[in-house]
Amino acid sequence: xxxxxxxxxxxxxxxxxxxxxxxxxxxxxxxxxxxxxxxxxxxxxxxxxxxxxxxxxxxxxxxxxxxxxxxxxxxxxxxxxxxxxxxxxxxxxxxxxxxxxxxxxxxxxxxxxxxxxxxxxxxxxxxxxxxxxxxxxxxxxxxxxxxxxxxxxxxxxxxxxxxxxxxxxxxxxxxxxxxxxxxxxxxxxxxxxxxxxxxxxxxxxxxxxxxxxxxxxxxxxxxxxxxxxxxxxxxxxxxxxxxxxxxxxxxxxxxxxxxxxxxxxxxxxxxxxxxxxxxxxxxxxxxxxxxxxxxxxxxxxxxxxxxxxxxxxxxxxxxxxxxxxxxxxxxxxxxxxxxxxxxxxxxxxxxxxx
Amino acid sequence: xxxxxxxxxxxxxxxxxxxxxxxxxxxxxxxxxxxxxxxxxxxxxxxxxxxxxxxxxxxxxxxxxxxxxxxxxxxxxxxxxxxxxxxxxxxxxxxxxxxxxxxxxxxxx
Numbered sequence: 001x002x003x004x005x006x007x008x009x010x011x012x013x014x015x016x017x018x019x020x021x022x023x024x025x026x027x028x029x030x031x032x033x034x035x036x037x038x039x040x041x042x043x044x045x046x047x048x049x050x051x052x053x054x055x056x057x058x059x060x061x062x063x064x065x066x067x068x069x070x071x072x073x074x075x076x077x078x079x080x081x082x083x084x085x086x087x088x089x090x091x092x093x094x095x096x097x098x099x100x101x102x103x104x105x106x107x108x109x110x111x112x113x114x115x116x117x118x119x120x121x122x123x124x125x126x127x128x129x130x131x132x133x134x135x136x137x138x139x140x141x142x143x144x145x146x147x148x149x150x151x152x153x154x155x156x157x158x159x160x161x162x163x164x165x166x167x168x169x170x171x172x173x174x175x176x177x178x179x180x181x182x183x184x185x186x187x188x189x190x191x192x193x194x195x196x197x198x199x200x201x202x203x204x205x206x207x208x209x210x211x212x213x214x215x216x217x218x219x220x221x222x223x224x225x226x227x228x229x230x231x232x233x234x235x236x237x238x239x240x241x242x243x244x245x246x247x248x249x250x251x252x253x254x255x256x257x258x259x260x261x262x263x264x265x266x267x268x269x270x271x272x273x274x275x276x277x278x279x280x281x282x283x284x285x286x287x288x289x290x291x292x293x294x295x296x297x298x299x300x301x302x303x304x305x306x307x308x309x310x311x312x313x314x315x316x317x318x319x320x321x322x323x324x325x326x327x328x329x330x331x332x333x334x335x336x337x338x339x340x341x342x343x344x345x346x347x348x349x350x351x352x353x354x
Numbered sequence: 355x356x357x358x359x360x361x362x363x364x365x366x367x368x369x370x371x372x373x374x375x376x377x378x379x380x381x382x383x384x385x386x387x388x389x390x391x392x393x394x395x396x397x398x399x400x401x402x403x404x405x406x407x408x409x410x411x412x413x414x415x416x417x418x419x420x421x422x423x424x425x426x427x428x429x430x431x432x433x434x435x436x437x438x439x440x441x442x443x444x445x446x447x448x449x450x451x452x453x454x455x456x457x458x459x460x461x462x463x
Contacts, residue, residue, distance in 0.1 A: 004385050011372055019371070059455075064369040064376055090454055092367025092378040114365030114380040154381050 012248035013241065016290065017062040018280050020249040021091075022069065022262055023054070025082060027254055029072040031098050032135040033121075035164050035204045037194045038071060045254045048078045048085070050272065054252065055089040057276040066091035069262075071254070074101040084113060092116040096160075099146030100139055107149040118150050119158040119186075123166075125173040133166055147181055157183040163214070164191055164204040175219060189214060190328060192263055193318055205328075211335045230337040231307035237295040243313050246289035250280065260289050264314025266322070289313070292323060299325045309333040358443035360408075360432055361401030362454040366440060370397070377440060386440070391417060395428055399441055401448030405432055 012019035026045050027038045046054070058066070066086055073079055074097055086093050095110070099120040102110075110118065120143055123133045130140035150157050159178040161171055171187055178185035191205045206214075214220055221227040234240040241247055246260035256272040258279045259265055268286040269279035280286060292313070295301050300311055303325075310333070315326035362368065367378040375393040377386040388396055391413060398408040405428050413424045435441040442448070 004387055008371060008376055008385070008387065015372055017371055019369070059369075062369050062371060064367055064371075064378065088364070088455065090364075090366070090368050092380075092383075116367060116378060116380045116383060156381065156383055 009244065009248060012062070013244055017248055018058065018250055018276075019062060020065045020067075020244070021058050021063045021252070022067040022249070023051070023252045024069050024071060024254050024262065025051075025073040025079070026071040026076055028075050029070060029098075030075060030100060030136060031072065031139060034133055034135070034166065035162060035191050037192050039195065040071065045076070046252075046256050046271070048081050050256065051082055052085050054271050054276055055086055055091070057271075059089050059091070061277055061280055064092055065094065067094045067096060069096035072098055072101070074106075080109060083109075083115070087113040087115070094119065097146075098134070098139065098143060099150075100136065100142040102146035102149060104149060107146070107153045107155070110150065110155050111153040115155060117156045117158060119160050120147055122147075122159045122161060122174055122177070124170040125177050126170060129167055129170060133164075147183060151181060151183060157181075159183055159185050161185065161187040162191070163187055163189045163206055163210075165206055166204065168206045168210050171214075172217075172219065187214075187220065189332070190312075192315065192328075195265060208331065208335055211332065215336050228336050228338060229308075230305060233304075233307040234294065237293065237301055240294045241290075242292060242294055242297060242300075242311060245313060246286055250286075252276075258283070258286075260286065261314050263312060264289075264317055266314075266317055289322070297323050297325075305333040305337050308337060357404050357406045357429075358432070358445065359401060359404055359447050360395075360399040360436075361442045361444075361448045362396065362399045363440055363442060364452070364454045366454075368396075368454075379438075379440070391424075391427070392431055395431060396441075401442075401444075401450065401453035405429055 027040055029040055093115050094117040095115055096119045122143060124130045127140035131137050147157050161174045163171055175185045189206055189211055215228055216224045218224055245264050251259050251262045256270045258268045258271060266285050268283035300306055309329060311329045312326050315328055316324050319326060365380055369376055373390055375388040375396045394412050394416060395408055398412050406425055409424045409428050414421055432441055436443045
């Protein structure tokens, strides 16, 4: 299954087929998470008619995996007509939501429409910690109720646990909670700068010590020795691409602007002004991103950690250089690939408060 | 049903990629990749054609195979996929309002 998915993604990348499309329907949200990278003013959103046109164009471009997100996408009054249209176009629809607006009728509707996956963020097993992060009292209870309802309707649910200083101590308990609920679990230690470039959120990032603990936790990474073993660089730096963004994936913001990825604010056009097909195939910025190979990364191409690095070109772009390194990912790779004395790893793996 | 009308299940995610149909099922997220003959049947499963008609007009026209062999293989494929809930079968044509949208041409990127 995973091998087939990898093969399909690789094939789409080779053919430049827009297999993966992410659309934020709105930046409005009923939560105010302390780590959120969005500006919640969202006054100029694509209409249902705009989105139906985009769906038809995306289908013509070969899109299979469609992620609908926000903000909180369910705050839109026309959310269900949008979702219904997306499902009718034959996409495998994944929904990212905080779940607080999901009750029995919504769960039933998701099942009827054939929503493929719902991802809900859970920050802690402790309601107080979760609600302090979302700044919405009662949000933990409502998100958990939604997870249970969705699961009971047979809809695959993923609990996403963005890790920051405010909740790093709780990740193992959230993982256990997901296990008890019978749903998948994923975590992400990356707190990105705000979409407007403001880097204030960096205060929320977990420490290197905490990151070391994550990377030495077998419950998260499998065999830590294997996970932290440096990989050799790809044989052909001329042909390998740094990331799938712009190659088989793209993002559309609520106002219709198209970028290679939600985390890569390099504007390639707007679906209100021209077709998604035209932007995907002819936008100079999209073509520029698509032309970049590993050999073009002036610093990273000679880095001995390149092989296993998860460098994000969007974060590099936000740091000011499309072909430069992303310091967040440099740090992650340095921590992951034995730039830390082994004795410290042993101490860290013995646990304790972070 | 010896020779049913067939239609794609509307609740699936699907596309064609490099001439292969890719199908994702909801609930269990199972992924299927079809070969060129199966893709041809899948794309033609619009609820308005019987399997034999698809075999005659599409399979035998595009592939070097005799009608009897192609029909036998196609019916086995349809039985397998209808059993998995990926294809719907009926004795009568499906209501066009309740079948999946036309399958787009394979994109070139």
